[in-house]
Amino acid sequence: MTEEQEAHRGWSAVRKGHLSRLRFTSLRLRLVVVFGAVALTAAVSASGIAYWLNREAVLTRTQGAVLRDFEQEMQNRAGSLPEHPTQDELQHTAGQMANSSQRFSVLLVGEDANGRKVYGNSAGLNGFSLDDVPKSLRTAVNKRQDVTDGNKSPYHLYWQRVVEHGTPYLVAGTKVIGGGPTGYMRKSLEPEAKDLNSLSWSLGIATGLALIGAALLAQAAATTVLKPVHRLGVAARRLGEGRLDTRLLVSGTDELADLSRTFNRTAEALEKRVDDMAARDEASRRFVADMSHELRTPLTAITAVTEVLEEELDAESGSIDPMIEPAVRLVVSETRRLNDLVENLMEVTRFDAGTARLVVDTVDVADQITFCIDARAWLDAVDLDAERGIHARLDPRRLDVILANLIGNALKHGGSPVRVSVRESAEDVVIAVRDHGPGIPEEVLPHVFDRFYKASASRPRSDGSGLGLSIALENAHIHGGEITAANSEEGGAVFTLRLPRDASELVDPGEQGARGGSGVPGGPGAQGAKAGKDNKGDA
Missing domain, CATH: 3.30.565.10 (Histidine kinase-like ATPase, C-terminal domain)
Incomplete structure (x- = not known):
């Protein structure tokens, strides 16, 4: 890379950095960013709260209906089974329970008359199995609790939400009180998950629209606020350039209108003060110029006399009394000095007047x-x-x-x-x-x-x-x-x-x-x- 290319590259980097600083320090940009940040925070907060409330409401409603139905089926159908049912009885009952209004999978676990574990599955051998039930849930379901005044039953209904292969499920289990099979239920929550996913997309779109609306609102607000500020800046620059008759058109009663009125009053006072100073300065220059011109006439005569006196001083005849010779030399010197001063004053007045x-x-x-x-x-x-x-x-x-x-x-x-x-x-x-x-x-x-x-x-x-x-x-x-x-x-x-x-x-x-x-x-x-x-x- 040549030196010229390096210099061009460096200048481009400096210019880009300067422009980026200008853009970052722009009041309009800052207003838009602040409005956008506030709108984004509010929209995200509102959307998050709305999503959380809707999610809990949907899941709680679905979960409550499923658990109530499962508990009722366990009481009505599983509770009517003998204490030691056969596998066919469990299979038939599980199928009946699965045909309830909530359409969940059912697994019944019991012991036959010989003490062997028998299973009844509503979905067949390859459907819902005991391995699909979390171990912690099975432990809680089979744990017998002491019956007290506060606990009327030794067994209770327990539930848990699990995710398998990306699909959410509600798994619950309970045991028939007084002897009988243990029942487990599994209900897919995929429809509710899709509804919640659609809700999240809707809230995300609403958040984006709110952000765009906030940006447009910020742009409009910035234009409303910055237009008077821009006019004030232009007027201030014109005032700084010496155009003291610059005034702002004032409308409204807000703070910007008060600022414009203050600017107009300041400009008016400044114009008056400058006019007064210019008038006094002009009068002073005119006085110095007039005085210098008026002094030139008598100085011309005085200079001629002093030149004669100086010639007499230099003459060999000695016509001037030695007693007054020092005074004559002082007059000659001071006359020359006064003549130089008048010439200098006239030169100064020409510079001040711009002539x-x-x-x-x-x-x-x-x-x-x-x-x-x-x-x-x-x-x-x-x-x-x-x-x-x-x-x-x-x-x-x-x-x-x-x-x-x-x-x-x-x-x-x-x-x-x-x-x-x-x-x-x-x-x-x-x-x-x-x-x-x-x-x-x-x-x-x-x-x-x-x-x-x-x-x-x-x-x-x-x-x-x-x-x-x-x-x-x-x-x-x-x-x-x-x-x-x-x-x-x-x-x-x-x-x-x-x-x-x-x-x-x-x-x-x-x-x-x-x-x-x-x-x-x-x-x-x-x-x-x-x-x-x-x-x-x-x-």
Whole structure:
């Protein structure tokens, strides 16, 4: 058997096992099984009791009639025989006794005048014989009992049921009181056995019909019960998919109707709550966006002034008073920081509003990383391990933002040198950014991509806005990629960026056609070198 056949066989076994578990855990199946088990138990119990009662009634009635007739014949006919009858007399009397209404075989045993055993058989020499009578019955019949106030007779009538060659018989015997022959009787119970067999078949058929009826009833009950449950399940799935206007049609006053009403009330409350939260969220996003837009105008003017002041600071003329030089530098730094914060807030609002779009182009990953490092004057602090010729269809501007934030974060919070390595696979490009710092505390790792999260609560204010890594992660997600953070076994933190080789499928064709793109490092999407050494990303 080949590996492919083995795999197919294994998958078939897994699928069959899964389907069998689904069938076994089906509520409909369990209802049918429970109904069937209850019906089968009830039907078998009722049939067994009915069969037992009928069997006892039939056998008791037949047995009583036969024994009464035999006892009467023994008294009337065998009792009239002499104490020592001849064989002919016994034979004749046995024949007369056998002609009674019950039609049984008779065997008479006596002693003649010479003391010899003589026998009279109603069926001839080959018929009913003494060997056909159980030994225990013969012993009981011939045993003389003491006559007391409670026992008026020394001999009694005894009977026993036996089966010979598959045919049931009733065998009885008694002795003539006062002297005379001993009589034995054998009556075939085959007609009664056939009647009881027919009764058992009838009860078995009735049990089968009851089981089928119970299964049909269970199916109908399951359908009645499970149909509302199925509708409730469908409605719950639709509600989970975000269709908050889903409601159930309620009819009746039973528990399922109450459950449907509860579902409707819950869905209505959830819809109202989500609408309220969406409205507040939209208002918050609109406020941030409006605030960011409103801040851009004064910031543009302030930035122009700070650029002039910065040029004056760098000028050799020394036109700025040394006493106010630190304040001027602080204003320049804080203005640049405020400008970056506004840009980040606007980017965040675009992600939240779902308006962020990709503009992809074919880029050389190594060239893109080199430009990002060179534009920010990080060449001396970053080691690049990337081969040229690794091409991918990505958004150059967004890739530059991701790289700037990851490398800047490593330089700011890690330790030099920062090593950037690139490896490729058939579908992905993986970029790893590792620093040589103390690493990220374990309790901080789950939160490094949270917005405005600062690793140290004692330093709530820092050079970054706390949005850089969050924006980098959003830019990776919009490419269909991912960023993970971990600590290296050799020390330091490692951020791993995984992007698809081709993100074209995620681009709106109309958007791409309208906006175009550039794969040249430093093109329209890339952050310029103007940021310089102060643009180090956010943590």
